[in-house]
Amino acid sequence: MGMEVIASGLKEMIAAMRLPQTQLPIFEGNSRREYWEFIRAFEQHIRMAAVPEEYKLQTLMQACAMPVRNTLQTCNYLDPREGYEKAMAILENRYGDRHQFVRxxxxxxxxxxxxKGEDEGGLKKFVNKLGSCILSLETIGRLQELNTVRSVDVLSRRLPERALMRYEDETYAHNKRYG
Structure with missing residues (x-):
């Protein structure tokens, strides 16, 4: 064996040992949102790590629930790099439709x-859901899909009367100030 092969193997082993011991979520294949959350976590912890493709493929397989794992099973018979890339492509093709996810x-x-004005819990839930929506759209570079006149109008009309009045006052003042 050449020194380069040994050095490369040692680097991969050290990188694998340094990987954070965080638990990846299990991908069940239930929704596009679940897919994008899973892929984000997988990329942060595994995909960008300097570890062998075989390790990445096995980690990906273990992080998928059985029905999803079964669709990826044949990737184990390929060269590790090819198998890993094929598994990622299968997941993206089946679950990663960005346009549909944005919709x-x-x-x-x-x-x-x-x-309703007295529904503080409902308002908090709405604000949390809106924040999650904004973050998801920003992450995939599609915030403009929500930032439309129609969307803002629909969202503002869901607010309690006092909040709607405040929103309209703020909008008026902003438009007067900035045109």
Whole structure:
């Protein structure tokens, strides 16, 4: 064996030992949101690590629930690099449709009933859901899908009357100040 092969193997072993001992979420394959959250976590902890593709493939397989894992099983028979890339491609093709994901996020926040003035819990839930929606869209570079006149109008109409009045006052003052 050449010294380069040994050095490369040692680097991979050290990188694997340095990986954080965080638990990856299990990907069940239930929604696009779940897929994107899973992929984000996987990329942060495994995909970008300097470890062998075989390790990445095995970690990916272990982090998938059985129905999803079964669809990836044939990737184990390929060269580790090819198998890993094929498994990632299969997951993205089946669950990673960005356009559909954006549609689900935006429709999910726009649909909903009016929040009553005394429903503090409902307002907090709405704000949390809106924050999650914004963060998800920012992460994939598609915030503009929510930042439309129609979306802002629909969202503002769901607010309790006092909050809606305050929003309208602030909008008026902003438009007067900045045009």
């Amino acid at each position: 689900e996020i935006v429709e999910g926040i726009l649909e909903g009933s009016l929040i």
